[in-house]
Each structure stands twice: as C-alpha cells, then as structure tokens.
Amino acid sequence: MDNNNRRKLNFNSRAVYCPPDEATKAVNPPIVMASSFEYDAEIFQRIVDGARKEVNIYGRCGNPSEYAFEEQMMMIEGADACLATASGMAAISVTLLGLLKSGDHIVCDWTTYSSTHEMLDHRLTDYNIETTFVDTSNIDAVRDAIRPNTKVIYFETIANPSMKVAEMPPLVKLAHDQGIVVVCDNTFASPYVMRPLEWGVDIVVESCTKFIGGHSDVIGGSIAMKSEILPDDFLEQIRWNTMVKLGSPLSPFNAWMLQRGIQTLSVRVERQCENAAKMAEYFEGHDKVSGVWYPGLESHPQHDIARKQMPKFGAMLAFDVGNANNALKVLDTLELSCFSASLGGVRTTTQIPALMAFLDIPEEERLEMGITQGMIRISAGLEDIDDLIADFDKALSGI
Ligand SMILES: Cc1ncc(COP(=O)(O)O)c(C=O)c1O
Known part of the structure; x- marks a missing residue:
C-alpha cells in the first residue's frame, strides 16, 4: 500500500x-x-x-x-x-x-x-x-x-x-x-x-x-x-x-x-486513559488530597477545551498532598506504582515535580508554572485499577 x-x-x-x-x-x-x-x-x-x-x-x-x-x-x-x-x-x-x-x-x-x-x-x-x-x-x-x-x-x-x-x-x-x-x-x-x-x-x-x-x-x-x-x-x-x-x-x-511501540500505542494508551480517569475521580473524593489536575475532570480549568480537542483525556494526572514531606512519604510507601523520573510506560509511575525535574527552577517561577510543593505527578499504567487504588489508599492513610 x-x-x-x-x-x-x-x-x-x-x-x-x-x-x-x-x-x-x-x-x-x-x-x-x-x-x-x-x-x-x-x-x-x-x-x-x-x-x-x-x-x-x-x-x-x-x-x-x-x-x-x-x-x-x-x-x-x-x-x-x-x-x-x-x-x-x-x-x-x-x-x-x-x-x-x-x-x-x-x-x-x-x-x-x-x-x-x-x-x-x-x-x-x-x-x-x-x-x-x-x-x-x-x-x-x-x-x-x-x-x-x-x-x-x-x-x-x-x-x-x-x-x-x-x-x-x-x-x-x-x-x-x-x-x-x-x-x-x-x-x-x-x-x-x-x-x-x-x-x-x-x-x-x-x-x-x-x-x-x-x-x-x-x-x-x-x-x-x-x-x-x-x-x-x-x-x-x-x-x-x-x-x-x-x-x-x-x-x-x-x-x-x-x-514496534507505535503498533501497540492505541491499545496501551486507551487502557492508560481509563485508569487515569478512575484515579482522578478517586483522588478528587479523598480528604487528604487538596487538589487534582486531570483534563477529564469538570473541575479542570480547560475541561471544555479538552473535550473539543481530545477524544480521550490522556493518561497523565497530578494531585496535591499539601507539602513535599507528605508527597515523599506517599511515594515511598507505594509498592505497585513506581517512583521514577519518566512517564508513558506500561507501569504506573509517580514523581514529585518540585523536588525532581523542576528542582533547579526558583520556587516563584515554579508557582507561576502551577507546580506546588505537594504536587505528585502520575503516569497511569496498565495495572488493574483496584490494585492501583488500594496501593494509593494505603500510602495516603500514612500522612
Ligand atoms: C513534555 C516533555 N517533553 C520533552 C521531554 C524530553 O524527552 P527526552 O527525555 O526523551 O529527551 C520530556 C521528558 O520528560 C517531557 O516530559
């Protein structure tokens, strides 16, 4: 062809x-x-x-x-x-x-x-x-x-x-x-x-x-x-x-x-988007979480734009647990999700942007970028959603 x-x-x-x-x-x-x-x-x-x-x-x-x-x-x-x-x-x-x-x-x-x-x-x-x-x-x-x-x-x-x-x-x-x-x-x-x-x-x-x-x-x-x-x-x-x-x-x-990766992109990302959406809903209802960022949530400032431009809302999300100590404690407790620098893989990965990729950027600039000290970023993977949520539930109960 x-x-x-x-x-x-x-x-x-x-x-x-x-x-x-x-x-x-x-x-x-x-x-x-x-x-x-x-x-x-x-x-x-x-x-x-x-x-x-x-x-x-x-x-x-x-x-x-x-x-x-x-x-x-x-x-x-x-x-x-x-x-x-x-x-x-x-x-x-x-x-x-x-x-x-x-x-x-x-x-x-x-x-x-x-x-x-x-x-x-x-x-x-x-x-x-x-x-x-x-x-x-x-x-x-x-x-x-x-x-x-x-x-x-x-x-x-x-x-x-x-x-x-x-x-x-x-x-x-x-x-x-x-x-x-x-x-x-x-x-x-x-x-x-x-x-x-x-x-x-x-x-x-x-x-x-x-x-x-x-x-x-x-x-x-x-x-x-x-x-x-x-x-x-x-x-x-x-x-x-x-x-x-x-x-x-x-x-x-x-x-x-x-x-090779391109050939399985859609099946992977389809499932990753589903998991991301379910995690976003879960975090939004959690009393230890002060903010959730996911384009699929109605609370997201550009939700209407996302609806127009994207058939799916993506596999990336972030949530806030108040401060960097809490964020580190949560990520250190997680067993199924992987605390790591990158994203987009088959395993769910987490990171703390303020302490990792954006550490060298002054705090006032980070805030201008919308990055808080307690922000945890997640790249949703292909695991079963119940296991993922159980992992986060346990980690959040410790802060
Ligand atoms: C949005 C975005 N663009 C570009 C890059 C850089 O990609 P690479 O690590 O392949 O150079 C990254 C890495 O995390 C990223 O998150």
Missing part, C-alpha cells in the same frame, strides 16, 4: 500497517545496525551530485531503520514529513535551532518541561535568542508578547506537570496572521490522544521515550510537520543543516524499538 492510501486509513490501521521490507520481505522492518555503507562508482557519483536520503551515506546522516520509524510516525501524526532524533530534547533543540537565528524571539508558555524551559531561559539567550514566557491560555497576553522579531510560538498540548491544555485554534490563527511558526510538544498526550497538526500547528515534537516506546526502555524523539507557512523540505533542511551537524540521530536499534 502506498503512503497516499495509508493516509486514508483510520488511526489504528495507520499505526499497525507498515510495508514489508523490500530486500527480505520481513513483515516488520529489520534493524540495520550500520554506521557505514559501501559505495560503488555510481553511488559515489550520486552522493557527489547531492543525493541524500535515497542512498545510505553514513549513520549520522540517516539509516534505513530510522526512515522506517519516520514513515510510521508520519502516519500517526497525520504529517507530511518526519525527522527522528536521539531524544525528545534533541527533537526540541534541533527544531528551535533550525527555526531561529541570533536576534530572533520566541513566545513560550510558562509551563513546559523543565529542560525546555531552561534551554529557552538560559542556553538560547547565550546565542542572542530571547524568550518571553506567558500564559498561552490568555490570548491577549500572547498577542502583547509578540514582537516584530518573534519567529515561534511554543507550548505543550498538555503541559508538564500542570496538565494545562492549550487551546490551539486561536494560537494558530494569531501566529499565522503574522507569519509566526507554531511548535508544540505533544509528549503528555501522545498522537493517540491529540494530533496537533490536524489543528493547524506547524510542527509537533514528541519525546518518544514516553508513550510511543511505552516500556521505559528506550530514548528517542521525533519532529513531525504539516505546514502552510514552512517550505515543504524544511525537515530535510534541518536534518542536514542542524541534526546531522549537532550529531543527534536516533540509533537504529532505538528506531526499531519505537517503530
């Missing part, structure tokens, strides 16, 4: 189907563990003449296993092009460094993953690229922050860890009216829960380490594009001019793992 026909399929069929390997007819593409490839005079001449993806040049420039993953990712994002990277942060940095030059400006939401915030707030400033942080749910604040040199508006579709849901259509309209590129990080949602390119966003980045891989055993990232305002070959330009030069390609083995 060619890509045009694949695009006409529904989500699950697009995720599962992949063309058989041409050389071996293997049903799923084999891993090509190669850093170097042999040339002959004809291949060499094609490379000299400027051939790129059509011939295998060198592992850092591209590899057949990466290309197979990129095709599969392109299908589930509804994208016209996709570029695989070594990690989610590589996807974010390659995208921003590919779009921006010294003197440019970004408008970014207050709440993003800590390394993204720190890259914008510290690293990019060293290269004279400035960021204004705003609450992107306030469209007037975004409009006021735009300057003549603003090139990018950046946000997370579901923000880490505040669970704020970005309303995409007004942001896209405001940006595109002024030729500004809209980039979002869709890691917390995953393409099963939200497909930002269908809402007019130009570029979507994912940490594939999370729901795409789904088993807490692989690091990788992707950049997918469908844009009216960027050149059609923009991702190929940044593959060569930025990703290859920075040296951040996805390894063939990780590409193969992620390509």
